[in-house]
Amino acid sequence: MKRRLFWDIFFEKALKAAAWVSVLTLAGIFLMLLINSVRAFETISFAQFFSGTAWNPAAYGEATYGIGAMLFSTFLVTLGAMLIAVPLGIGTAAFLSEIASPRVRNILKPAIEMLAAVPSVVIGFLGIVLVAPALAKLFNLPHGLNALNGAILLAVMALPTLISVMEDAIHAVPKSYKEASYALGANRWETLVRVTLPSCTSGILVAIMLGLGRALGETMTVLMATGNAAAMPHGFFDSVRTITATVAIEMGEVPFRTPHYYSLFACALILFLITLLVNVAAERIAAGYRRKGQ
């Protein structure tokens, strides 16, 4: 009896500890980023960091640490990816959930999920040898290493997450809603667009947020496919350098404990805060959605 009690308590504590490990890791990462980032602002002014657009820590003359162009590049690529992935994702999810026969569904769904297993370097490689030349030809550009290329590749990478979460959301819409719609004489298209999709808006929003988080943090693909030009982009046809690519490129060779080193931590902190915000938003929407569902 005593022995049983001991093991019961032991496992309760062990499982609790396991759960806390990830929380503490997150807190540790945040603290490490914060502490190192603060040191960056001993030499770099806030104004320069946030309002400057030129990022050139290894400058020939005076080093500049403006995050503006990189931040805008990151948003540009992510926005583009979402503009491509969201309509595709909603379409695919609606098809899978409402229209496809079980046989088609059983082939399509695993295939889409397999897409998530393709390593990001492979996607980046395809971006260089396949998408970039195609874009250059299509839009008559000198080269295709631009924000649009990055957006297309990130859309491909975000699609599995988007589709999977959206499909679950659409699937969870109560059957009675649809039956009521059919009873009123609506056809399948009208039911989908007027009834099913509007009633799972928050689920779709959660999917978009999760896809957004995925696209924001992606590094290798954008590093390979967007040309990495530090200049402020004027549109989707310009080469861009995202925050993730900058940190990945420069972290390897930066002398430790220099303003440049600390400024990379500051970049990483900004990125961390943005993705955290996106994830918290997704969590909040999902929570509201669950409450409504009950």
Place this chain on the structure above:
Amino acid sequence: MRTGLYFSILILLSACTRRNVETITIKGSDTEVNLVLQLAEAYMDSDLDVSVNITGGGSGVGIAGLLNGNTDVANSSRDINPYELTLAAERGVAVVPFVFAADALAIICHPSVPLDSLILKDLGKIFSGEIQNWQQLGGSNAKVSLYGRQSNSGTFMYFRERVLGKDYDPGIKQMNGNAQIIEAVKADPNAIGYIGFGYLTDESGALRDGIKVIKLAKMKGQNAISPLDKAGIKAGLYPLTRPLYQFTNGEPRGKILAFYEFEKSPFGQSIIAKNGYLPASEAGLANNSRQ
């Protein structure tokens, strides 16, 4: 780099099994690390009483190691700078250079760029963004599309120092390595980029398809030389050859001297040529000192 690490581990392990083995520690330039590794491998085949331990990290790391006394030889793809020399003097380190090989940078364009040769000054203007359109150099009306390396590359620094003397145009596309620059230049009709000379040719020694090599002259009025022109390079007429250094503290002696002699030997120089670098004797470095 990775092979370098494995190889050093291998050497360390094999050193454990032998007795009375003298160890030479070599540290520094990433440009040189694989070449020196091959040289050391061949050298150790001929002399079983020596073990050479090689790591990369960059030219600055090698020189710092020499100044701190934790390496015997520093590999460096650049000359020692005045600041490092003062440090050396303070610490009583007598830095002695040895040039064992050379490396040339090649400027490549897409074949449709109507340009065959450039003077160094115009090349600098192109990469710093003062020349933005091929029209300014007598070409068609098209925007120049720049390709270069990332700031962690020694070549990035060398090219900026030697050719630009200022910052790169912020619109330059920073590629991951030489091979990526070649692929990008092939695909972009307005492209110009710089790569290591060894990447111009394939395994059989033929020029790679789809790129055009730009001939360079130091200044107006001089003959422009292609980096593939062996005689021109030997005469020191190609402006972008750079010596690859090894530095020691004091004159090299004993096994280090023997290793240097091996590098200078015809066999050593043939390894250098095979790896796509220039043997020191063929680089015309005496006529091509830094300005």
